[in-house]
Amino acid sequence: MKIAGLFAGVGGLEVGMARAGHEMLLASEILPAARAVLARRLPDVELVGDVRELARLPSDVDLVVAGFPCQDLSQAGLARGLDGDRSGLVEEVFRLAAEAKTPWIVLENVPFMLQLGRGAAMRSIVDRLEELGYLWAWRVVDSNGFELPHRRERVFLVASREGDPADVLMADDTPLVRPKTALGELAHGFYWTEGRGGLGWAVDAVPTLKNGSAVGIPSPPAILLPNGRVVKPDIRDAERLQGFPEDWTAPAEEVTRGSARWSLVGSAVSVPVAAWLGGRLRTPGAYDRSRDLAFDPVGRLPKAARFDGRDRHAVAIGVDPLGRRAPPLAEFLRHEGALLSPRATAGFLSRTRVAKLRFTPGFIDAVEAHYRHVAGVQIEPKRVA
Secondary structure, three states, X not given: OEEEEEOOOOOHHHHHHHHOOOEEEEEEOOOHHHHHHHHHHOOOOEEEOOHHHOOOOOOOOOEEEEOOOOOOOOOOOOOOHHHOOOHHHHHHHHHHHHHHOOOEEEEEEOHHHHXXXXXXXXXXXXXXXXXXXXXXXXXXXXXXXXXXXXXXXXEEEEEEOOOOOHHHHOOOOOOOOOOOOOEOOEOEEEXXXXXXXXXXXXXXXXXXXXXXXXXXXXXXXXXXXXXXXXXXXXXXXXXXXXXXXXXXXXXXXXXXXXXXXXXXXXXXXXXXXXXXXXXXXXXXXXXXXXXXXXXOOOOOOOOEEEEOOOOEEEEOOOOOOOOEOOOOHHHHOOOOOEEOXXXXXXXXXXXXXXXXXXXXXXXXXXXXXXXXHHOOOOOOOOOOO
């Protein structure tokens, strides 16, 4: 297929689709740092700016891919839904696709949009697609099942005028059993910026990489290593945790501060997930209709659903299309991360002392031992069994 990428970011969807054999014709991105990355990494692709100023798509585009802005849809963001200035930009996808009668559309966003306002944002999107004559299917997919030690659930929606999106999105299902907590044996990712109302905990993986705080401050996770040290991963390993080659986002430093690369990585689509989806667009499978369930028109939205041209169905399917286990997180990391500082560690611990959260036994002890180490007390952090 010939592809136009809207809200392209640093090209996760686009690079994955290219790996599956599709051809990128155009990429639209407004952020200067992301544009610097695209210009260097995808030099043969036409690069345009603000999608609102794009009059039309190339006439031969077969597929529009769009990881449209999630800030108004995310649990950590503004939660305004599609009425927000940024997430409401998905209407630009519909404008361009309708004018070009684009056969296929792929959208990506945070799964919280299935809960926000009882799924109002997703209901609005699929209503609009049906008005335009598309069949559709959506599914929550976890990057962790694509050999990445990164727990990252995202909802993907495929819409088509020519085929059945369920044969693309729902043909594969290989459930992957996640490891259980094993302090002292496995690495554990968490968000040191939390600790009072949430933790972002992940066993043998990092939790979902974020695009930064609500005020634009980079927010890398922490990793409690088997040896008791607590580190923040190097940005090059963060890129690899999204399936990019390391230093993929380095060109951004030509136009902005280096810390902004965290936001670019946190906003990206995991490349192996996009490559799987691109492969299924080339060679669709066969959806098993025995997975169909009743679709509640007003209740909570399911993690997977489809529209067959007449009826909407919930779908009984998991988050692991391929179920390919990642290498252990501690072995995956190539670069020595920075030790979590005494100030950051102390701040995290102070929040946990007033939290009503229940922490895994031994976890707080391990973080306290790390604090004693980085604060200058000359004792080794104890190994937690």
